[in-house]
Amino acid sequence: MKIDVLVSGMMVVDILTKVPSSFNKGTKHEVSKILVQGGAPAGNAACVIAKNNIKTAFLGYKSTSTLSQIATEEFKKCNVDTSLLITHANFQPAIAVVNVDSKNGDRTVFYSTENYQPLRPKDINEVWIKNCRLLFVDGYDVVGNLELLKIAKKYNVPSVLDIESGDVNILKEMISLGNHIILPLDGAQTLSKLSSPEDCLEYLSSLTEGQLVITDGANGSWASDDKNIIHQPAYKTKVVDTTGCGDAFHGAYAVALLDNKNLKERLEYASAYASIIASHFGGRSYFPNKEEITNKILNV
Ligand SMILES: Nc1ncnc2c1ncn2[C@@H]1O[C@H](COP(=O)(O)OP(=O)(O)OP(=O)(O)O)[C@@H](O)[C@H]1O
Ligand SMILES: [Mg+2]
Numbered sequence: 001m002k003i004d005v006l007v008s009g010m011m012v013v014d015i016l017t018k019v020p021s022s023f024n025k026g027t028k029h030e031v032s033k034i035l036v037q038g039g040a041p042a043g044n045a046a047c048v049i050a051k052n053n054i055k056t057a058f059l060g061y062k063s064t065s066t067l068s069q070i071a072t073e074e075f076k077k078c079n080v081d082t083s084l085l086i087t088h089a090n091f092q093p094a095i096a097v098v099n100v101d102s103k104n105g106d107r108t109v110f111y112s113t114e115n116y117q118p119l120r121p122k123d124i125n126e127v128w129i130k131n132c133r134l135l136f137v138d139g140y141d142v143v144g145n146l147e148l149l150k151i152a153k154k155y156n157v158p159s160v161l162d163i164e165s166g167d168v169n170i171l172k173e174m175i176s177l178g179n180h181i182i183l184p185l186d187g188a189q190t191l192s193k194l195s196s197p198e199d200c201l202e203y204l205s206s207l208t209e210g211q212l213v214i215t216d217g218a219n220g221s222w223a224s225d226d227k228n229i230i231h232q233p234a235y236k237t238k239v240v241d242t243t244g245c246g247d248a249f250h251g252a253y254a255v256a257l258l259d260n261k262n263l264k265e266r267l268e269y270a271s272a273y274a275s276i277i278a279s280h281f282g283g284r285s286y287f288p289n290k291e292e293i294t295n296k297i298l299n300v
Helices: 041-050 066-077 126-130 142-154 168-177 185-192 197-205 245-258 263-278 290-298
Strands: 005-008 012-019 034-039 056-059 094-101 107-112 134-138 159-162 180-184 211-215 221-224 229-232
Touching: 005 041, 005 142, 012 066, 034 041, 034 066, 041 056, 041 066, 041 134, 041 159, 041 245, 126 142, 134 142, 134 245, 142 159, 142 168, 159 168, 159 245, 168 185, 180 185, 180 245, 185 197, 185 211, 197 211, 197 221, 197 229, 211 245, 221 263, 229 263, 245 263, 263 290
Parallel strands: 005 056, 005 134, 012 094, 134 159, 159 180, 180 211
Antiparallel strands: 012 034, 094 107, 211 221, 221 229
16 A cells, blocks of 8 residues: 555553642542543654545554554554554553643653664665655654664655654754754754754754754744744644644644645644644544634634
8 A cells, every 4th residue: 555654753652631730649539531542742743644634654563462452543543554563572652641730731741661662673664665755753763763764865755853852963863864853942952052942943954954843832833944034923722731732733744744835834734733732632632624724824
């Protein structure tokens, strides 16, 4: 089957809980919501892209473990192709406990990567990448993802990167290989040792010929075109849970790129999409259609 977008990155199962702003430790609390859902930057982005009717496959491993079965089923529910997942005995996706503050939607994440196996270069098949329209990788599974980026470059397949944190030198190498590098401001600050989005963009642009975008939650996003820095404000929304907002921004940016939208349009599309995700509990609970995004952009 022809795959348009290949996605690789940490596979995670989220357990999301709506928690009160303050509670007594060591006691029992009934909460209004606990949700088990697939999560993580690359996983959530894959779902956003697939839900836009683009043939999208996730790369990585699977096993008969309960968590792996949940992760795989969660992909299938979002139309993500799981046929390239390779069986690997004892494989476990990472697991995250996400506490969502019921007052303001802020999320705190605790995660474990026990028994997690990132994609190994020896399991990568060059033909997968050669024949696709876009490669999407995160900055966590760096060994396999670096290899994927090198192959994508060799075959002129464009790439979108979601880099949050990790080894500075490896992330810089990924940035140098990538075409569209989107990272949160704190990640950009760590890499550049600078503070403002504008300064971070200038420094990071010296590492790559790719398009850089910096996001900063409700403060919006920044990108530099040939001459100017564009600031895209975040769209106002009734925030329920910010889990997966950044991931959705990346996925929606990739969709807009495949739709041949220009930089300004891509930022608008990604921001509008992410703001709608913030108004739902869980990063994969709701996928807006193109009409909703257009209405959000036009404020109707
Ligand atoms: N509270 C919010 N209201 C509206 N839009 C938001 C909000 N939070 C985030 N966004 C949108 O999502 C984009 C990405 O968010 P953010 O910078 O928090 O990503 P991130 O740090 O990678 O988060 P994540 O943990 O979800 O990956 C922002 O630039 C903005 O457009
Ligand atoms: Mg993120």
